[in-house]
Structures are given as structure tokens and as C-alpha cells.
Amino acid sequence: MKLLLPLLTLVAVAKALIPLQIKGHRFIKPAEDAREEGEVFFIKGIDYQPGGASEYTVENHVDVLSDPEACYRDAYVLQQLGINTIRVYTVDPAKDHDECMTIFNNAGIYVFLDVNSPLGNESINREDPASSYNAGYLYRIFSVVEAFKEFPNVAGFFSGNEVINDAHSAEVSPKYIRAVQRDLHKYIEAHSDRAIPVGYSAADDIELRAATWDYLQCNIDGEDDDLSKSDFFGLNSYEWCSGISNWQSSGYAKTRDTFKNTSIPIFFSEYGCNTRRPRTFDEISDGLFDGLSDVFSGGLVYEYSEEANNYGVVEISSSGDIEYLDDFSNLQDQYQNAPIPDISEADAEEPELTSCDADGIKSLYSEFDPDFDLPEFPEDAEDLLENGIEDANVGKLIDNLEARASNYTIKNADGDEIEDAVVSFADANLINSQTGLTSSTTGSTSASSTRSSTATSSASSSTSEDGASQYQASLAGLSAAIFLMVNMFI
Secondary structure, three states, X not given: OOOHHHHHHHHHHOOOOOOOEEEOOEEEEOOOEOOOOOEEXXXXXXXXXXXXXXXXXXXXXXXXXXXXXXXXXXXXXXXXXXXXXXEEOOOOXXXXXHHHHHHHHHOOOEEEEEOOOOOOOOOOOOOOHHHHOOHHHHHHHHHHHHHHOOOOOEEEEEEXXXXXXXXHHHHHOHXXXXXXXXXXXXXXXXXXXXXXXXXXXXXXXXXXXXXXXXXXXXXXXXXXXXXXXXXXXXXXXXXXXXXXXXXXXXXXXXXXXXXXXXXXXXXXXXXXXXXXXXXXXXXXXXXXXXXXXXXXXXXXXXXXXXXXXXXXXXXXXOOOOEEEOHHHHHHHHHHHOOOOXXXXXXXXXXXXXXXXXXXXXXXXXXXXXXXXXOOOOOHHHHHHHHHOOOOOOOOOOOOOOOXXXXXXXXXXXXXXXXXXXXXXXXXXXXXXXXXXXXXXXXXXXXXXXXXXXXXXXXXXXXXXXXXXXXXXXXXXXXXXXXXXXXXXXX
């Protein structure tokens, strides 16, 4: 009878990889059948930018999602860690991302993408945001949307990262962040087959973060169709240091109190203080998925590969081979044993409309300018918004992609080579759109806590249909096997 238990469990936990939705302050992973309840989704993630942002230059647009061999390598490693989400800071929208995004999709990994880059006029200038908010900049961020809008495992777009990080930027930049979010939402509504969440990643600044969050989560004029508000809020936080901090000394208790009334999902877009190494990541079991779990939706550890700032969990050699660092096994243990709450979609709180309170925001940080009179959309970019990027590079999933090992060598922390490092493609992950959609269920899904829109997958129908048939066939075969085994014991 012991053989039956794993098989029965496998049937129960198999899940399709459907585009994430939002309900109140929770991410929802929908059920394969739209008539059934989904589940609250918690991020067990890592920030993924091998080589660092400095590798992306005018001469060489290094794009980690355009190197399939490296993606095969890293998808295997990420699966060993128990990762379900990555964040990628910089991409080149002109490059081919189909194979890498398919690898991560089939491996069961969602992707958050920053729309900006370190290059000139490809991000908002926090010192003088008006100078960078123009048609050229909008062409850049709309091109990123075009390149990734068809991938069902895109969890969301970051409109900015730490744009507000001091008194001056808090005075001049906030309204430009909301303007960018408005523009991204409008473009997605006009040119994407599904709603894709848009949010912001905030700096690790205790004084600034509450005001920044409150400014971005509220609805201007109390209107529920406010396109400029954030769908989610990422917080870069390095307060809890392994072997040094605890719930109280880390400030996690205060963090929970600050954000306890959030109306949108909040998660750590970066975390993992490295004051003491190897990191034990006890903030995962003792903080993030413990005292913070009723408010936060998980987080992304900084970061995957070892760079000059010493935050990596793997070392990538100049030849592309990988060796696990001591941090790797500690993070693996924490993520694989994390006490993640099991919450059904029905138990997630209904979204609440939060009206903007300029005086209240100002009281949180006196230098913050809660200006809700947003910049007008640039006239010379109207054609971009109305007609879309001409001849845009639009990616899509690849059918029948092989699950295989990469050509790189992967070694554990003891220096031993790992044999057969083959990434796993679960049949369930090939199912990227819901069945059972009706006029009542289509339009009940949401990319925002207070804006309803269709969340059907934009993956090719052939991929979804093939994946569904493969998945149903595997379940049928498994059920038959279970039936035969049960009868052997009767």
C-alpha cells in the first residue's frame, strides 16, 4: 500500500501553468478548469541576471533570456533549489526569447521582467524624470511588452526599480512612475490578448518605502479603473541578516505592521543580507513564510550567480560551467521545507478600493510629493499607443521542446560533477490556458485588485491543446495503473 500514496499524491498536486491573476492582495494561480477554484500563489524566487546589469552595454546587449544553452543549464539548477519564479532585470526586446521562455515555462517557472535598461533614455532619470519621459523611452518599454506578451509564464512587468531612493527623487519622480504604469496598462489593454500585471520595485529605505507604497497602491479620485496604480509592489529588503537577526531585531515586525493594510500583492523583489556568509536564509522559515505570510506573497532572493558584490548561490566560470556555493544548499533546504500556507482562491480577501490621501502620504515622509496630476502622454508617441510597435518582435512558446541537459558541467559544493543534469518538463506545465471558460468566467479574472479583465493565455492554441492532451493521457494512464495496483491488494 505504501506505493499507492505517492501516486495518489501526484494526481492531487499536479497543476497547470496558467497566467497568474490577482485578487485583493494575493496572486492567484488559476485552476486548469475555470469553473474550479484556484489557489493563492507564493513566490519562491530568485533574481536572475548572470553577469550583472553591467554586461548590458551599447556595444553588447547581453540578454540572459536569449541563450538557450544557459537556460537549459540554469532551469535544471533552479529546479533543484525549488524555485517557482525568477526576476530578470534587463532584456533586449529585439532578440529571440522563444526557447528560453519555453524552457522556463515547461520547467514550471514564472518570470517577472523589468522593462527598463541601464542605457541612456531606456529608464526614468530619477534626477530629472521629465527629460527621460518621451517617445523614445516609451518605444523601449512598449517593445519589451511586445516581445514577452505572448508568454503565459510572464508574471508581470516592473515599471521601475528604486527610482525613488532619496529626498530629491521622492519630490520629483513619483508622478512619472504612475504615468509609466498608466502607459504600460494602456498598451497592454490595446495590444495584448491578456491582462499582464504592472508594478514597481522599491528601494531598501525604511523612511521612503511606506510613502512610496501608499502613493502607488491608491486609486486616484477613488475610481476603480485607475490605470496608473500599481498591480503589485516589490520591496528590496536586506534587513534580516543570517545568524545575526531575528523577527524583532530585523525590523520584520515593523515591516508587517507597515504593510498590513495593503490592497495589492506585496513581496520582496530582492532580499538576502550577506553580512555573514554562508547565508542560512532563516528569514524564509522564521519570517517571510511565518510572521509575514498573511501580508506578503513570498520573495526573490538576491541573487542567482556570484558577481562582484558577493550575493550569488552559484559560481559561473568563464566557460559557462557551474559550481554550487555553500549558500546554495542552505537556500535549497529553506525553500524545499518552507511552511508555505495552503490558501484557496475563495479564502483570499475580496479587493478593496483605496482612495488616494495626499496628506496621509505626506505625513509618512515629508519630502515626498504625492502629486496625482500626472504628466500628459507625449503627443509624438500617440501612434505607438494606438497602432503598436511596427514590425514588433513578438515571442511565443515553442511546441514539443525537448527536455535535456545542457552542454555545461554542473558541480555541487564539494566539487563533484552532477551526472544527468536534465531539466524536468512536467506535462502539467504545457497547459497554459484554462478550459471551461464561459461568458461569466471570462471577465471575472483580473490583473489588478480593482480592474477586471480577461486573463486567457496568449500561448499558441496548438501548445495548449497538445499539452492538455498529453497531460490528460498521462493522468489516464496513471489512474489505470493505480486501479490495477489497488485490485492487487483486494
